Amino acid sequence: MIHMSGISKIYSNGSVALSDVSVGIEKGDFVFVVGPSGAGKSTFIKLIFREELPSSGKLTVNGRSVVDLLPAEVPYLRRGLGIVFQDYRLLPNKTVYENVAFAMEVIEAPRREIQKRVNHVLDLVGLRHKIRTYPTQLSGGEQQRVAIARAIVNSPMVVIADEPTGNLDPDTSWEIMKIFERINKVGTTIVMATHDKPVVDAMKKRVIAIEKGCIVRDQDGGAYGYED
Amino acid sequence: MSATRMEGHTAMKIRTWEYFIREAVASLRHNGLMSMASVSTVALSLLILGMFLIMVLNLNNLAVALESQVQISVYLQDNLSDRDMREVGTRITKLPGVTEVTFVTKDEALERFKERLGDQQSLLAALGDTNPLPYSFEVKVDKPERVKQVAQATGQMKGVENAKFGEKVVEQLFTLTKWIRIVGLILIVFLAMAALFIIANTIRITVFARRKEIGIMKYVGATNAFIRWPFLIEGMILGFGGALIAVLLLTKAYGLLAEQVYANLVFLPLIPQYPFLIHMSVLLLVVGTAIGALGSTISLNRFMKV
Numbered sequence: 001m002i003h004m005s006g007i008s009k010i011y012s013n014g015s016v017a018l019s020d021v022s023v024g025i026e027k028g029d030f031v032f033v034v035g036p037s038g039a040g041k042s043t044f045i046k047l048i049f050r051e052e053l054p055s056s057g058k059l060t061v062n063g064r065s066v067v068d069l070l071p072a073e074v075p076y077l078r079r080g081l082g083i084v085f086q087d088y089r090l091l092p093n094k095t096v097y098e099n100v101a102f103a104m105e106v107i108e109a110p111r112r113e114i115q116k117r118v119n120h121v122l123d124l125v126g127l128r129h130k131i132r133t134y135p136t137q138l139s140g141g142e143q144q145r146v147a148i149a150r151a152i153v154n155s156p157m158v159v160i161a162d163e164p165t166g167n168l169d170p171d172t173s174w175e176i177m178k179i180f181e182r183i184n185k186v187g188t189t190i191v192m193a194t195h196d197k198p199v200v201d202a203m204k205k206r207v208i209a210i211e212k213g214c215i216v217r218d219q220d221g222g223a224y225g226y227e228d
Numbered sequence: 229m230s231a232t233r234m235e236g237h238t239a240m241k242i243r244t245w246e247y248f249i250r251e252a253v254a255s256l257r258h259n260g261l262m263s264m265a266s267v268s269t270v271a272l273s274l275l276i277l278g279m280f281l282i283m284v285l286n287l288n289n290l291a292v293a294l295e296s297q298v299q300i301s302v303y304l305q306d307n308l309s310d311r312d313m314r315e316v317g318t319r320i321t322k323l324p325g326v327t328e329v330t331f332v333t334k335d336e337a338l339e340r341f342k343e344r345l346g347d348q349q350s351l352l353a354a355l356g357d358t359n360p361l362p363y364s365f366e367v368k369v370d371k372p373e374r375v376k377q378v379a380q381a382t383g384q385m386k387g388v389e390n391a392k393f394g395e396k397v398v399e400q401l402f403t404l405t406k407w408i409r410i411v412g413l414i415l416i417v418f419l420a421m422a423a424l425f426i427i428a429n430t431i432r433i434t435v436f437a438r439r440k441e442i443g444i445m446k447y448v449g450a451t452n453a454f455i456r457w458p459f460l461i462e463g464m465i466l467g468f469g470g471a472l473i474a475v476l477l478l479t480k481a482y483g484l485l486a487e488q489v490y491a492n493l494v495f496l497p498l499i500p501q502y503p504f505l506i507h508m509s510v511l512l513l514v515v516g517t518a519i520g521a522l523g524s525t526i527s528l529n530r531f532m533k534v
Contacts (some may be wrong), residue, residue: 076449089440105247107448154448
């Protein structure tokens with residue numbers, strides 16, 4: 001699904017974010033990307049949806065070289081990915097329903113399909129009863145659930161999450177993780193950068209640890225491995 | 229199969245356009261004050277542009293009208309025989325650019341003079357039976373630039389006392405229109421740029437206000453064209469709106485002006501309202517919309533990396 005070989009990323013200010021990273025993530029994998037702050041986790045994530053381009057190396061997502069994509073092709077790469085951020089990134093002037101539907105509207109999906117899918121994914125994250133609510137009236141956990149619903153509404157093959165529980169309390173983090181697990185169960189690949197030690201330790205998924213731009217550990221059923 | 233897909237595609241496109249327009253209008257409303265400011269500036273710019281257009285075109289019209297009326301009066305010496313006078317006439321006719329030569333007798337000249345005096349004709353009584361006015365030719369030329377040249381040539385002919393034309397007035401009018409054209413052109417370019425700048429700025433503010441939305445659109449795979457259209461439409465609406473206000477004001481004002489001129493200054497050859505105003509309106513609306521689209525594009529290219 002996602003294949004990196006010899007990936008390096010050096011930012012224009014000279015800082016090395018990743019150096020000679022090679023890794024494969026297969027369909028249906030659930031991967032935690034862990035490591036100290038500034039180790040390169042975010043860059044690793046950003047390369048996948050081409051927010052950043054690698055300085056060297058090969059990167060394919062679903063068989064297509066991300067590096068060789070024309071700018072006009074990038075939107076189509078992203079349609080196959082669902083992205084979840086730490087800060088939710090919901091639109092405050094749109095309702096829960098509109099926020100999720102927005103992701104389908106902007107790729108010009110048929111209206112009937114939008115209705116069906118939005119209701120379905122809001123069911124999945126347990127927020128069907130709040131479709132007319134605005135994000136500011138929701139708790140952090142609920143907002144993140146809306147963001148997850150938006151990420152999966154276009155049925156992506158991969159969901160990429162950058163610190164999705166970073167702003168949430170432990171109980172709420174668990175609720176969010178259960179949703180990700182449910183999404184993963186139906187075959188969606190999950191790649192998640194996180195600092196959430198209890199979650200990583202308890203879920204026993206594949207763990208990729210990055211330090212100083214290099215993969216120092218890649219372990220199935222692994223633990224967080226750092227004392228935060 | 230393919231037919232169904234085509235239908236679906238068309239329906240989708242119409243819906244997408246609805247979406248673009250809805251978004252543009254929502255954004256206009258959201259930035260109400262800024263939108264109003266841009267519309268007003270465009271309106272003001274195009275209003276002044278329109279005023280200059282009206283002024284330049286009308287002065288041009290006036291100049292052309294006066295030019296065509298310009299004729300040279302060639303006054304003959306008193307002691308010429310009929311043959312001599314005919315001879316002068318023939319020679320004038322042969323000058324390059326001369327289109328019409330009319331002979332005016334002393335009596336005709338006096339008659340015209342009387343007409344011009346109107347109710348003060350009694351002044352002529354002092355002349356008694358004498359007629360001090362000379363025989364003359366009225367000469368018309370094809371191009372106004374030739375007036376001076378022809379006047380000089382006839383003035384030097386044997387048997388001619390002198391040749392006169394409304395030299396000063398025509399030349400001053402030429403200079404005036406030339407300057408108004410230049411000033412108008414500079415002002416129009418300047419104002420168009422100001423309008424462009426203000427629309428670009430409004431769209432920049434819209435883009436900035438909606439950067440979060442744009443970011444999300446990019447993450448969920450909206451194409452650049454899809455992201456750009458609502459802003460482009462917003463700019464075009466601003467430009468068109470401003471132009472519409474300018475057009476309405478100018479049309480009304482020109483109508484009032486025309487009324488006044490027809491009532492009080494009949495001799496002033498004002499360009500008739502139609503189709504002049506329609507042409508000008510179309511021009512201003514097109515220019516306004518184009519300025520809006522261009523301003524929007526400038527902003528999108530500079531402030532949105534899409």
